Amino acid sequence: MNPTRAEPDDDFLLLVGVLPSPLQEAVRGLTPGEVLEVVMDLGRPPEARLVQGSVRLREEPVAQADLEHVLAQVGPPGEDNRAGIERTLHRVSAIRNRKGRVVGLTLRVGRAVFGTIDMLKDLIASGRNVLLLGRPGVGKTTKLREVARVLADDLRKRVMVVDTSNEIGGDGDIPHPGIGHARRMQVSRPDRQHDVMIEAVENHMPEAIIVDEIGTSAEATAARTIAERGVQLVATAHGNTLENLVLNPTLSDLVGGVHTVTLSDEEARRRNTQKTVSERKAPPTFDLVVQMVGRDEVLVHLNTAEAVDRLLAGSEVGGERRLLTGGEVRVEAVPHAGAPLPPPRSKAAPAAPAAPPGPLRLFAHGVSRDLMDRVLRELKVETRVVGRLESADLILTLRSRANDPKMRRVVERTGARVEMVKRNSSAELRRVLRGVFMLVEGVDEEQVREAVAEAEHAIQRVLNEGVSVALAPRPPRLRKLQHRLVSRYHLETVSLGSEPLRHLVLYPLGAEVEAAFHESEAEGTA
């Protein structure tokens, strides 16, 4: 049996079937493709969580008998408090009280989604190790399942899925067709995942290994062992962004690990830094990191080593944004900025051998090349000025030439970013390029770092917890920088208060924000 696009709906009915009958009726009334989870908490009305928001399934609260009804269908949850429904991809997770009795259930709809990794296919096919990051529920497991199928069926590799909670290959001993011909190893207890990862390499000669949720240092070590044996590893890890991972002492090893080193006075002067700095310790286990911003939007770090080095040097990491819209994949370069990377300090900490994605490629369209070169030198940003429109990641165009049909055609094809300058003056070029590279004039680097770190932390909280978060008061330039960072995640921001206490507040997606408050920083007028 091959999975088809229609199959999830048939599978969906199997999940509906384990619910008490009044709830079955309510869930059947919903559009299957929009249901992500059914949530049943003792003493509260049951709910369905949808792609957009959630709905109550009935007013009457969930009773113990309702929970027992579901558990009788799916069997007792394992040590990870999860149970499955045989030959489906659904997952039922239990919440227990202090005495061990189940008082809540989350029934997650699992789906095999064909084509969901179209925007990552080249990365997967490259044979390099890929780590997927993203907030819970963003669709990491669904992508990983399709990675297994594509590697096994389309690229004809010997693939082994290490399936700790049977989430990738589904419940039961025969894997779900969603993983294609990939083989699957079940894991008896979650704390054995690292053993099974090693067992997979030693006993079954795989060319690729797929693992969901690397979360412990034993698993990080197993991942390194697999990578050292030349087996391709595609995995997910706890953590939403590369920054989270680097700051996580247990998992930072996946991206090379971090240690603190003390520089000589001369070296510190040369780099213009403090004497004690954080540096990457080793080559990363994963060559590429894919940060899932949404189901159909990712930020790819094509060279983990370089991205981590930039992060530790306090610079913008940049990357490649990929978007799937109407079946088309659009790729845009996200420029990185800040000080150039320090050279490797000694042979003990070499840079990873992976091919670097290179600096941002810039094309001057109607803009004086000499002037642009001069401003770029002055701003000390790392770019390569290219001679062909087709090779550019970023096109700097004179406003009067912005509608040039040839340029528009190229942009449509390459997805290059276009920035406009009103006139050929160095002040204007400086203004635009500063915006592109997020350079902030008149504030010291430490303040910039702090404002960026604060905004990133808040973004994660808003995305994970769905709450609004107020940032500390900042001067207008830093608020503008924070606003720009937040807007990449399509979150709402407003500025509140008056100077010097004016500050940004971040709101979750879709929150109703009073239009009158809308952030003027967006237009750069603050």
Ligand SMILES: Nc1ncnc2c1ncn2[C@@H]1O[C@H](COP(=O)(O)OP(=O)(O)OP(=O)(O)O)[C@@H](O)[C@H]1O
């Ligand atoms: N491309 C997609 N199309 C339709 N549904 C999807 C898609 N991606 C994910 N989903 C649905 O969204 C929900 C969450 O997906 P998934 O379990 O893959 O997320 P996750 O990031 O692995 O979450 P967690 O970290 O909590 O395990 C599931 O109900 C899944 O079926």
